[in-house]
Amino acid sequence: MIKTTHAGPHLRILAVCWEGGGNVPPTLAAVRALAGRGHDVRLIADDTMSAEAIEAGARFLPWKRAPNRPDRSSESCFLRDWENADPLTCFQRACERIFVGPAQSYAEDILDALATEPADILLGSDLLFGSMLAGEVAKIPTALLASNISLWPLPGHPPFGPGFQPARSAADRARDAEACAMAEQGWDVFLPRLNAARAHFGLAPLAHVPEQRLSAGRHLLATSSRFDFPAERLPDPVRYVGPLLEMPGWARERWTIPPARGMRPLVLVSFSTTNQGQADVLQRVIAGVAGEPVEMVVTLGKALEGLRLQAPANVTILPNAAHDDILIQARAVVTHGGHGTIMRALHYGVPLVVLPMGRDQNDNAARVDYHGAGLRLDPSAPPRMVGEAVRRVLSEPGFAERATALGRAIAAEGPGPARLVAEIEDFVLKSSQSALSIT
Structure with missing residues (x-):
């Protein structure tokens, strides 16, 4: 277990990100809000984000073992969506190259960072299973940031991916159940890789890949409940924090209509x-x-x-x-x-x-x-x-x-950055109280 400490209201936060385009601005917005609140934030991410992370108020750490893009050119992209229009093939490639396949490498880099400096909370990614794994290994409070809607279906919602509307009939519900089963099978193609990584760290195997997310205590959705479909209820770890809108660092050109x-x-x-x-x-x-x-x-x-x-x-x-x-x-x-x-x-x-x-x-x-x-x-x-x-x-x-x-x-609903900060602070406080009650 890596020791973590909580000294007063100023938290030590280790955040993680990967270069996937649209997920980068919300992460930087979260970093900016947390650092602006006075918390000590480190961001471990691809080299593409170095200057933006520092400008947002974080100390930057690059991935060493895990995939690391040196720039935002198409040549350096790991996913390469344009090479195949088939959504299943694109999903499998993303799982293989980023989401699940390199989980051990991502986890090892995160654990090295935690061993070098303790943290009060790990702000992981809902798509980086290595960040979930590292939080479980380190026994550190772990929150997962989703840069948009939930990757995992909420009660009453259709499954992620096909773009279905909410079910209104028995046929729709059967459609959703079939799609969910297919999605789980798609994830579980990579179960041997994830369980091998878990075994490396001395953890028991999982029955399904999506179970790994259950090791995190908070799932923070950087979208609006008003934009999302109505949910019958929210699972306890899930919180909407609202959109985290940050202009990309390269978007500097100004334009007005003549x-x-x-x-x-x-x-x-x-x-x-x-x-x-x-x-x-x-x-x-x-x-x-x-x-x-x-x-x-x-x-x-x-x-x-x-x-x-x-x-x-x-x-x-x-x-x-x-x-x-x-x-x-x-x-x-x-x-x-x-x-x-x-x-x-x-x-x-x-x-x-x-x-x-x-x-x-x-x-x-x-x-x-x-x-x-x-x-x-x-x-x-x-x-x-x-x-x-x-x-x-x-x-x-x-x-x-x-x-x-x-x-x-x-x-x-209120500004997303402020709501995210409040959720992070509340989560760490409750985690500390829970740890004290156990001891």
């Missing part, structure tokens, strides 16, 4: 900060919306900034733009459905057209559709259908009204 072109509706097009093979989708979106009487701004992100796209006169392509400046003026957003992009759009009351391409995007799109805050299209939709969808969200006031109402409801 006055001569400001009379037409502005449409923001944003398809991820990582390469998911979205060049073809982006080109079809441009072709579909370019024929509409709008101004369009397309932001690319770090991994796509060299992408060459054909753009007519009413389209501006920006490599590394800050979305807030654009969303203040935008009337619609066309996106792949990343959680951060959707939360920012709703914050400004901007309706969406979502073409999900994988990861959490199907499920985010399902929630936008559920709340009537936009439209969902298949990513293979032809330009004509994209143009029609954009025309609808611009011309039918209900979409903007519902997006504005949902954005206000999310804001009314």
Whole structure:
């Protein structure tokens, strides 16, 4: 057991992250909030995050044994979504290369950091099973941060992945049960690897991979309960803390619409900060919306900034733009459905057209559709259908009204960073009290 101490209100926190694109800003927002509260925060993560972590107030530690990306280029990406459009293959690759396969390496790096300096809490990742494993080995209070909706189905929710709406019939419930069983089988392909890592640390084997998450005492969801589907109840460890919106460190380009072109509706097009093979989708979106009487701004992100796209006169392509400046003026957003992009759009009351391409995007799109805050299209939709969808969200006031109402409801829950800090502090306090009662 690695000894941990809690000295007064100032906590020593070891946070972890991996370079997965959309999960990075929420982690940095958490680091910034905790450090701003006066806590001592170390972040162990890929080298890509070093400068941003330090700027946010953390002391940075790089992964040594575990996978570590030196930059955000497509060449250094471990997941390489664009090489295979099949969601199952993408999931298996992510499990093999990041989530479960290197669990022992991630755990060893985390345990080294804890041995060098004790901590009061480990803030792990809901996708890094090595962080869960390290917390169990070290016997340290462990909270898992989910950068968006829950990876694990909540009571009354459909399973993560396919983008289902909540079940309304016996057939829907059978569908959900079948999908859950298939998901568990998918995870359990990697059970021998996880149990081998557990055996290395002297822990008993698990029957299923998802059981590893039960070793953590808190699961913090960096999304809004108002955005999510209604839950019958929340399992005791699960807490909504609200969106953790942090502008990526590379998004520094500022843009305002030229006055001569400001009379037409502005449409923001944003398809991820990582390469998911979205060049073809982006080109079809441009072709579909370019024929509409709008101004369009397309932001690319770090991994796509060299992408060459054909753009007519009413389209501006920006490599590394800050979305807030654009969303203040935008009337619609066309996106792949990343959680951060959707939360920012709703914050400004901007309706969406979502073409999900994988990861959490199907499920985010399902929630936008559920709340009537936009439209969902298949990513293979032809330009004509994209143009029609954009025309609808611009011309039918209900979409903007519902997006504005949902954005206000999310804001009314309170700021995510402050809620996360409160949950962390409460969790450590209760863990300390529990430990004292046992002794």
